[in-house]
Amino acid sequence: MKYEAIVIGVSSGGMITLDKILRHLPSDFALSIIIVQHQHPESDDFLARFLDARCSLTVKQADEKEIIMPGKIYIAPPNYHLLVEEDKTLSLSTNKHVNFARPSIDVLFETAADVFGEKLVGIILTGANEDGSRGLKKIKESGGLTIVQDPDTAEVATMPKAAIASTKVDYILPLENIGPFICSLYALWLKE
Template identity: 65%
Template sequence: MEKLDYEVIVIGVSTGGMKALGEIIPELPLDFPSPIAIVQHLHPCSDDFLVTDLNERSKLTVKQADEKEKLKQGFVYFAPSNYHLLIENDKTFSLSVNDLVNFARPAIDVLFETAAEAFKEKTLGIVLTGANHDGSQGAKKIKEYGGLVIVQDPESAEADIMPRAAIEAAKVDFVLDLDKIVDFLLKKI
């Protein structure tokens, strides 16, 4: 596949996330160039059903991120439930059990902000459906450091609060439906 200009793709999603991710991740080919890291808000005690299910339906390998794990092509990483997921400057993951951010752990802002610091303009952030404001500060940070931000069209999102909050907080680059987000990732648009 032709190389995207982004070394990492970070995705934040909450209410309705399973369905939205199910329309994006399985569409990506095995040679999809960028590693993907995802924060999905879940109940702290939830098991890894989402991860195993998505892995079975995808060509890419979907897994929970381990601490100190290096981000690699061909992988989709999920924040483990009840841990914040961070990206270090040496392009490895770290985890934390620090305070909730935006009432959430994992928090989208934490992943987005640390991704922006580590990958700077090579960061692509995607904010999907959700019923809270998490991700908006992170989207702002990605833009501040020269990266690109795509937001799911609030009109077509299952919950529109999170996409709207991101659009309000940051100068986002594109507002797209899910199928158009897939087209973008596959470089069809």
């Protein structure tokens, strides 16, 4: 399957976890990656800059109406929901919190599933609430691939556990295998 985009949802413990995954990706990686990391509403774009400096792909905070490009990594701005539009651009919203979160993982995952369908990969990582479970379910129902971090390897297991409980996910992977797994998806993509 030629996957086009990967969406990642992560909460507490996210910075280190994301770093450990994204550093595996080669500079010619051609899928788009869109990330919701729960953050304090007054945070700046530190997370994007931190990851950008440590990873061979460009990592940036998402701008509204930005076109989703292959091989780029987008991070939701603090205090805004991040949505995927029909024409594969990103949009923002300051609508109410969803699952006590803004940005909410469900909002990103559900809108991404509508647009990318079976060409989408959804990944739930460490976190202390249940955001993302509904969204991951929708990705599965739309024919996409679903991956959850093995709760035993997560800094906080609540979020991966909730995702596993609500969806029959395709893969439950320990943290150290997630980066290489994404790379293998890309290797398949290149072969096809």
